[in-house]
Amino acid sequence: MSPKSIAVINFKGGVGKTTVTWSLGNIISQNTDLEVLMLDLDPQMSLTEAIGLNESTGHLDDKFGKWYEKSLKHRLTIYDALEVFKKAGQNFKFPVGFETIYQIDEQLHFVPSVEELYWLDLDGFEGKNVKDFIRQFLGKITNSANLPKYELFLFDCSPSFSLLTYSVLSCCDLILIPVNPDYFGSRGLSLVLNSLQKRIEPYPFPKIAVFMNKAKIYGGLLTNEVQFYMREVKRLCADISKENNIEVKFLESTIRESVGLKRAINEGQLPRELVREFEQLWRECAEYLK
Ligand SMILES: Nc1ncnc2c1ncn2[C@@H]1O[C@H](COP(=O)(O)OP(=O)(O)OP(=O)(O)O)[C@@H](O)[C@H]1O
Ligand SMILES: [Mg+2]
Structure with a gap:
């Protein structure tokens, strides 16, 4: 692949964006x-804390x-890369290596967030000079002889539409959108899907997949309420696909609501179910990505 x-x-x-990414x-x-590289683009730094925080000491x-x-x-964070990119543009030079990328495990590496990402607008960054940054940054990572492939x-x-988003x-x-089984979940989805078309001009347009997170299970089955919202969201995906001439796939996979999930992230181990x-969920995404 x-x-x-x-x-x-x-x-x-x-x-559940951070939980699902992790x-x-x-x-x-x-x-x-x-070989997987996770990147935390949210200045709230939740994923960075999930990975870097020691639960017992805080x-x-x-x-x-x-x-x-x-x-x-050493000024080697993703924010520093962005600053260099702002000044130098497309041919920016930045030494991506293991001081920008943290090695969690052999096959799982990580680019953490930094607080400065909150202030991009105030720091004089604009849409036009940030838009191509991630593409270029990934290009540098992919072409680096010192990093895995x-x-x-x-x-x-982040939950807001930031310059990095x-x-x-x-x-x-692939744009992967977790939704929750409630009224606000489906309203939020319309907002994202309708604005994506207007706000970005990617080339080619990414695939979009939506799935249900925090699905309540009772007696081994999805509750009626969850099933209701799944039908709603599926219908919404189909309507928006048709109206905007884009493909929005509603995935069959669901992630259950589980109190164990929060603990699992802190302990670094997911429960078997x-x-x-x-x-x-990954199988469905991989299939869709082919
Ligand atoms: N399937 C789940 N079952 C139970 N709790 C969940 C599940 N998914 C996420 N949560 C909990 O919901 C809360 C929000 O999750 P998370 O931080 O992943 O959401 P987020 O979308 O990244 O939030 P933000 O918009 O602030 O970035 C956390 O307390 C998390 O443990
Ligand atoms: Mg988050």
């Missing part, structure tokens, strides 16, 4: 031979903390 990139987005907060990254790197874990400090000090890039995006949506292969669900 040629390298693929997946952006996990929804402009609605708290639907879980897919772990499942795919552990159960396939793919501080950054030693190994990650030291690495992160060095990356900041990543086959999958997974982006955790704009940049990633302009070059990713969730492993199965995320494996299925």
Whole structure:
């Protein structure tokens, strides 16, 4: 498979973007031979904290903390790359290596977020000079002789439409949208899908997939309420596909609501039933990406 990139987005907060990015990254790197790079583009830094925080002390874990400090000090974070790109444009020079990319496991690597990403607008960045950044940044990573040949890039995006979201949506292969089974879930989905068409001019237009996260299960089956919202969201995907002449696929895979999932991220291990669900979600995404 040629390298693929997946952006996990929804402009609605708290639907599970970070959880899904983390879980897919772990499942795919552990159960396939793919080399995976996760990127945290959200200045809230939830994914970065999930990876770097030591639960018992509440501080950054030693190994990650030291690495992160060095990356900041040597000005080798994704924000620093963006600053260089802003000044130099397309032919920008930036030494991507293991001071920009953190190695979680052999097959799972990570580009953390930085707080400065909050202030891109104030720091004089504009859409036109950020739009091509992620494409160029991935190009540098892909062409680096010192880095593995990543086959999958997974982006955790912020809940707002930031300049970086704009940049990633302009070059990713798949936009993966988790929704929750409630009224606001389907409203949020209309907002994302209708604005995507207007706001980005990617070439080629990425595939879009929507799936249900936090699906309640009772007696081993999806509850009636979840099934109702799944039908609603599926219908919405079909309507929007037709109206905008784009392909929005509603995936059959669901991720159950599970109190164990939050704990799992902190402990670095998913419960078995969730492993199965995320494996299925990945299979469906991979099939769609072919
Ligand atoms: N399937 C699930 N079952 C139970 N809890 C979940 C599930 N998915 C996510 N959560 C919980 O929902 C909360 C929000 O999840 P998460 O941070 O992944 O969402 P997000 O979309 O990334 O949020 P934000 O918009 O702030 O970036 C967290 O407490 C997380 O543990
Ligand atoms: Mg998040």
